[in-house]
Amino acid sequence: MGVAVGRFDPRGFFLFSPKKRLRASWSYKKRVIPRSVLCGSMLFALGLISLFIGQIAADLELSRLRGRWQSKRGRNEPIDIWKSKYSDLYYGCSDRGPHFRSALRESKSNGYLLIATSGGLNQQRTGITDAVVVARILNATLVVPELDHHSFWKDDSDFANIFDVDWFISSLSKDVTIVKRIPDKVMRSMEKPPYTMRPPRKSTPEYYLYQVLPILLRRRAVQLTKFDYRLANRLDDELQKLRCRVNYHALRFTRPIQVLGQIMFPQISGKSPLLKATTDKLNVLKRWPCKANIVDFVVLRFEPDMLAFSGCYYGGGEKERYELGEIRKRWATLPDLRPEDERSRGKCPLTPHEVGLMLRALGFENDTYMYIASGDIYGGEQTLQLLKDLFPNFYTKEMLAGDDLKPFLPFSSRLAAIDYIVCDESDVFVTNNNGNMAKMLAGRRCTGYF
Numbered sequence: 001m002g003v004a005v006g007r008f009d010p011r012g013f014f015l016f017s018p019k020k021r022l023r024a025s026w027s028y029k030k031r032v033i034p035r036s037v038l039c040g041s042m043l044f045a046l047g048l049i050s051l052f053i054g055q056i057a058a059d060l061e062l063s064r065l066r067g068r069w070q071s072k073r074g075r076n077e078p079i080d081i082w083k084s085k086y087s088d089l090y091y092g093c094s095d096r097g098p099h100f101r102s103a104l105r106e107s108k109s110n111g112y113l114l115i116a117t118s119g120g121l122n123q124q125r126t127g128i129t130d131a132v133v134v135a136r137i138l139n140a141t142l143v144v145p146e147l148d149h150h151s152f153w154k155d156d157s158d159f160a161n162i163f164d165v166d167w168f169i170s171s172l173s174k175d176v177t178i179v180k181r182i183p184d185k186v187m188r189s190m191e192k193p194p195y196t197m198r199p200p201r202k203s204t205p206e207y208y209l210y211q212v213l214p215i216l217l218r219r220r221a222v223q224l225t226k227f228d229y230r231l232a233n234r235l236d237d238e239l240q241k242l243r244c245r246v247n248y249h250a251l252r253f254t255r256p257i258q259v260l261g262q263i264m265f266p267q268i269s270g271k272s273p274l275l276k277a278t279t280d281k282l283n284v285l286k287r288w289p290c291k292a293n294i295v296d297f298v299v300l301r302f303e304p305d306m307l308a309f310s311g312c313y314y315g316g317g318e319k320e321r322y323e324l325g326e327i328r329k330r331w332a333t334l335p336d337l338r339p340e341d342e343r344s345r346g347k348c349p350l351t352p353h354e355v356g357l358m359l360r361a362l363g364f365e366n367d368t369y370m371y372i373a374s375g376d377i378y379g380g381e382q383t384l385q386l387l388k389d390l391f392p393n394f395y396t397k398e399m400l401a402g403d404d405l406k407p408f409l410p411f412s413s414r415l416a417a418i419d420y421i422v423c424d425e426s427d428v429f430v431t432n433n434n435g436n437m438a439k440m441l442a443g444r445r446c447t448g449y450f
């Protein structure tokens, strides 16, 4: 689902670390549009076009990287809109407005909202984000969402195994009251178990106010199931900002996941006591070959379920048609797609080989280091070989973390969290499929630090 490209300096310092502070949201205040802002916007527009047309999200860093190379070769200086004198026209999306009222206390709320999320880690992340906003719309007290243990991804992890639950509760305390469970006293006073319902996709705030609130008031607790993409995209600004606060600030991975993710990403300067203490125990760093002065790396996803879902054909003959066809049967509601049509409409994720060709065409040379963020690659080694031929230096979390990864192996969501961290930290992120993870990361990389 995603390809990320990054580069790091083996001395331990991020070459582009300032970007994280300089990045801002896409919007800027309308006034006279100076030329350089216009150029910046056009760059953005080009980026967006590449995202939608080619299903390839190559973020701005790529052009910056190319700019660097070009300047090394003595051509034009790179354009860095974040450092331009107009960068203060860009602003972040996460800060609450001065008139956004405080959360209602538990005792004053309209009842308890229970949420059961659905799908893989990043899909569940959208569910959690929207759960907080729905609780806000309903003036409900949110119970920490329950993760999906039955999806295709089969993972028994609970919220607290993946996300820092105390941080989640405390960082959102001004916006929504969140509790770990319904207090026993309240449970005992309830006549019936919580009412369970499944809202339609992308329901409006009115839906929640007219269909869910009355039941919540009557029963004191409502459980919303299969909760992913259940809230409309269009919301008022303050609720959108709340979404940003949840997704980009309140959802923080637990420490063991963060530590491993950070360590896999070789940017340790020896300055962080937390990381230093842990690196002494883990020897991941030794496994990164740091022979070159500057190293690049790339991340790619290519899982069977994702391929089956796409309805495309990837050149694997009858065997592939049969195998992907079988997987497709898991989703009863998938439309009957003609693979040729999907491909001609540009809807098919790139194969690893195609990703390799694309990156080479963009100027990444064969000494680029790649990080492959993926569950099972369909076709395994054989599929990867063509990519490996183009980029011999490539790594997966299994290769990098070795034994340190063992405790995480039974938990697909924790593994996905590690990939998320590495992709998030990388300087360039490219995706071969615009799935949940790619969308989450694209948003986070644009606005996450505000």
Ligand SMILES: *[C@@H]1O[C@H](CO)[C@@H](O)[C@H](O)[C@H]1NC(C)=O
Pocket (backbone or CB within 6 Å): 101, 104, 110, 137, 138, 139, 209, 213
């Ligand atoms: C939520 O609480 C606020 C402040 O008390 C109130 O103005 C608003 O109408 C309430 N909304 C609902 C749905 O209860």
Ligand SMILES: *[C@@H]1O[C@H](CO)[C@@H](O)[C@H](O)[C@H]1NC(C)=O
Pocket (backbone or CB within 6 Å): 366, 367, 392, 393
């Ligand atoms: C990269 O390509 C060059 C020239 O084609 C070749 O000499 C070199 O061995 C390749 N490097 C790797 C790591 O394969």
